[in-house]
Amino acid sequence: xxxxxxxxxxxxxxxxxxxxxxxxxxxxxxxxxxxxxxxxxxxxxxxxxxxxxxxxxxxxxxxxxxxxxxxxxxxxxxxxxxxxxxxxxxxxxxxxxxxxxxxxxxxxxxxxxxxxxxxxxxxxxxxxxxxxxxxxxxxxxxxxxxxxxxxxxxxxxxxxxxxxxxxxxxxxxxxxxxxxxxxxxxxxxxxxxxxxxxxxxxxxxxxxxxxxxxxxxxxxxxxxxxxxxxxxxxxxxxxxxxxxxxxxxxxxxxxxxxxxxxxxxxxxxxxxxxxxxxxxxxxxxxxxxxxxxxxxxxxxxxxxxxxxxxxxxxxxxxxxxxxxxxxxxxxxxxxxxxxxxxxxxxxxxxxxxxxxxxxxxxxxxxxxxxxxxxxxxxxxxxxxxxxxxxxxxxxxxxxxxxxxxxxxxxxxxxxxxxxxxxxxxxxxxxxxxxxxxxxxxxxxxxxxxxxxxxxxxxxxxxxxxxxxxx
Amino acid sequence: xxxxxxxxxxxxxxxxxxxxxxxxxxxxxxxxxxxxxxxxxxxxxxxxxxxxxxxxxxxxxxxxxxxxxxxxxxxxxxxxxxxxxxxxxxxxxxxxxxxxxxxxxxxxxxxxxxxxxxxxxxxxxxxxxxxxxxxxxxxxxxxxxxxxxxxxxxxxxxxxxxxxxxxxxx
Numbered sequence: 001x002x003x004x005x006x007x008x009x010x011x012x013x014x015x016x017x018x019x020x021x022x023x024x025x026x027x028x029x030x031x032x033x034x035x036x037x038x039x040x041x042x043x044x045x046x047x048x049x050x051x052x053x054x055x056x057x058x059x060x061x062x063x064x065x066x067x068x069x070x071x072x073x074x075x076x077x078x079x080x081x082x083x084x085x086x087x088x089x090x091x092x093x094x095x096x097x098x099x100x101x102x103x104x105x106x107x108x109x110x111x112x113x114x115x116x117x118x119x120x121x122x123x124x125x126x127x128x129x130x131x132x133x134x135x136x137x138x139x140x141x142x143x144x145x146x147x148x149x150x151x152x153x154x155x156x157x158x159x160x161x162x163x164x165x166x167x168x169x170x171x172x173x174x175x176x177x178x179x180x181x182x183x184x185x186x187x188x189x190x191x192x193x194x195x196x197x198x199x200x201x202x203x204x205x206x207x208x209x210x211x212x213x214x215x216x217x218x219x220x221x222x223x224x225x226x227x228x229x230x231x232x233x234x235x236x237x238x239x240x241x242x243x244x245x246x247x248x249x250x251x252x253x254x255x256x257x258x259x260x261x262x263x264x265x266x267x268x269x270x271x272x273x274x275x276x277x278x279x280x281x282x283x284x285x286x287x288x289x290x291x292x293x294x295x296x297x298x299x300x301x302x303x304x305x306x307x308x309x310x311x312x313x314x315x316x317x318x319x320x321x322x323x324x325x326x327x328x329x330x331x332x333x334x335x336x337x338x339x340x341x342x343x344x345x346x347x348x349x350x351x352x353x354x355x356x357x358x359x360x361x362x363x364x365x366x367x368x369x370x371x372x373x374x375x376x377x378x379x380x381x382x383x384x385x386x387x388x389x390x391x392x393x394x395x396x397x398x399x400x401x402x403x404x405x406x407x408x409x410x411x412x413x414x415x416x417x418x419x420x421x422x423x424x425x426x427x428x429x430x431x432x433x434x435x436x437x438x439x440x441x442x443x444x445x446x447x448x449x450x451x452x453x454x455x456x457x458x459x460x461x462x463x464x465x466x467x468x469x470x
Numbered sequence: 471x472x473x474x475x476x477x478x479x480x481x482x483x484x485x486x487x488x489x490x491x492x493x494x495x496x497x498x499x500x501x502x503x504x505x506x507x508x509x510x511x512x513x514x515x516x517x518x519x520x521x522x523x524x525x526x527x528x529x530x531x532x533x534x535x536x537x538x539x540x541x542x543x544x545x546x547x548x549x550x551x552x553x554x555x556x557x558x559x560x561x562x563x564x565x566x567x568x569x570x571x572x573x574x575x576x577x578x579x580x581x582x583x584x585x586x587x588x589x590x591x592x593x594x595x596x597x598x599x600x601x602x603x604x605x606x607x608x609x610x611x612x613x614x615x616x617x618x619x620x621x622x623x624x625x626x627x628x629x630x631x632x633x634x635x636x637x638x639x640x
Contacts, residue, residue, distance in 0.1 A: 206594025
């Protein structure tokens with residue numbers, strides 16, 4: 001920490017002083033695997049195996065009864081809207097060119113690896129989703145063409161197109177991660193030996209760090225980031241419509257897709273905060289994750305938490321004010337009926353409790369405060385995904401004009417619990433494996449920061465002075 | 471004439487930036503100097519002239535290709551199954567929007583990835599004259615010179631404060 005001569009702490013930054021120190025410290029942690037890491041990896045591996053057992057049990061029951069796949073669908077959406085959404089934090093902060101993002105950028109974009117797991121989880125859901133024929137869906141004209149003896153339109157809609165979207169998002173996330181990590185992989189290449197060195201030599205394609213390469217690298221990150229943003233919003237919206245709104249007759253809600261995108265932004269921030277906390281406490285990166293990134297992210301988390309309420313309210317109020325039987329049934333199904341406990345928990349954990357915590361600057365400007373609020377948000381999102389997708393999967397007659405009756409609550413069985421545990425274990429395991437492949441801190445961004453930043457005396461204190469080359 | 475490369479390693483950026491001036495005075499052209507760094511520096515920090523890249527062209531071309539394929543696919547399937555629905559025209563734009571959007575973005579993504587590789591002049595089979603300490607924070611200046619001038623370049627680099635000088639074996 002840079003302490004001014006009079007002892008007042010004007011600068012809370014605790015980053016290493018030189019690029020050499022950054023390289024040394026990050027590589028030391030990256031190349032070493034501690035006992036805690038192994039224990040966590042084995043534990044998560046066991047959970048993943050349990051999940052596979054649960055999955056086999058679920059598949060043995062067939063794909064015809066959609067209700068049974070409700071919890072499976074919910075956990076897919078939970079991962080989609082938390083871990084798989086996390087790279088958007090890195091993309092957005094890099095676009096905004098803020099400096100406090102530098103320690104957390106890689107921690108967030110590394111979650112792109114979890115997208116591979118979620119893509120695998122998604123495959124069975126393609127068999128669960130009914131054809132677009134004869135029902136209200138995003139895919140226009142399907143019914144008419146099916147009735148006319150055609151194969152539906154667009155061909156293989158919605159299955160092929162949402163699978164392509166999700167695969168595109170996963171590919172884009174990995175491309176973004178690889179591009180962002182390329183200079184750091186070159187650093188690991190230069191400081192490793194034998195097998196790892198020869199593998200990285202191929203993977204880094206001969207990166208040397210010429211000004212031309214850096215320029216192309218920066219432009220590529222900008223373009224890929226912009227594309228990721230566009231793909232992220234559309235994929236979340238379309239999949240939420242196909243597996244949520246379109247499965248509930250009478251749920252005519254244009255706000256829900258936006259709500260899903262917003263809640264995924266909120267959860268992406270939350271999982272990034274929690275990851276930062278763990279990297280700080282157990283990963284050996286204490287000096288990199290000082291209070292500034294926590295403080296800065298907590299402000300955006302507070303904003304998204306308030307927006308969560310606004311989006312929920314806008315959606316709820318439209319149905320509540322409409323007051324028709326169909327609208328009341330939709331509200332009963334999603335909020336006040338069989339899944340009321342889940343709704344209350346989601347409301348408390350996604351909005352009320354984090355809001356009450358984060359309105360205090362003393363809480364925001366700390367390490368623990370934002371982390372606790374973020375953990376609450378992650379729990380809230382879990383309950384919210386269960387509330388929405390278990391409920392929407394439980395509707396039997398999806399081709400009805402409106403929801404005539406509210407189905408009873410579908411409780412999880414043993415297979416569901418195993419699947420949920422397995423998916424969560426898999427999420428953490430994939431991330432842990434990712435940290436072994438790619439440094440969890442963006443060394444080149446930190447080093448760039450150190451070249452641009454100077455600590456200078458200002459009256460009786462010291463301040464940071466930043467060069468702004470662009 | 472045969473060319474040879476000489477690498478000067480500098481402990482800090484200031485000395486490396488000053489070294490380019492010394493090299494110019496020694497008769498080395500700017501285009502013959504390549505700066506190697508472990509982190510991006512502001513453009514022109516070492517007095518280097520950076521060639522324009524065309525990376526933004528790649529997503530544009532990809533997007534146009536993706537858009538075209540998506541239009542052909544959606545229009546083609548609508549024409550292949552010419553079912554009149556509610557008196558609406560066979561070729562209707564709204565149902566084509568999602569596929570077109572998706573196709574455009576997928577095309578842009580694929581071409582961007584290709585563009586990154588192409589515009590970064592990667593992959594390089596041989597990494598060339600290089601030092602692992604560059605990724606630790608050292609600055610490398612690679613000077614390409616006539617084979618009979620490498621000694622003069624090496625001396626100029628040392629005079630400019632190079633911590634170490636390497637050169638290609640003749």
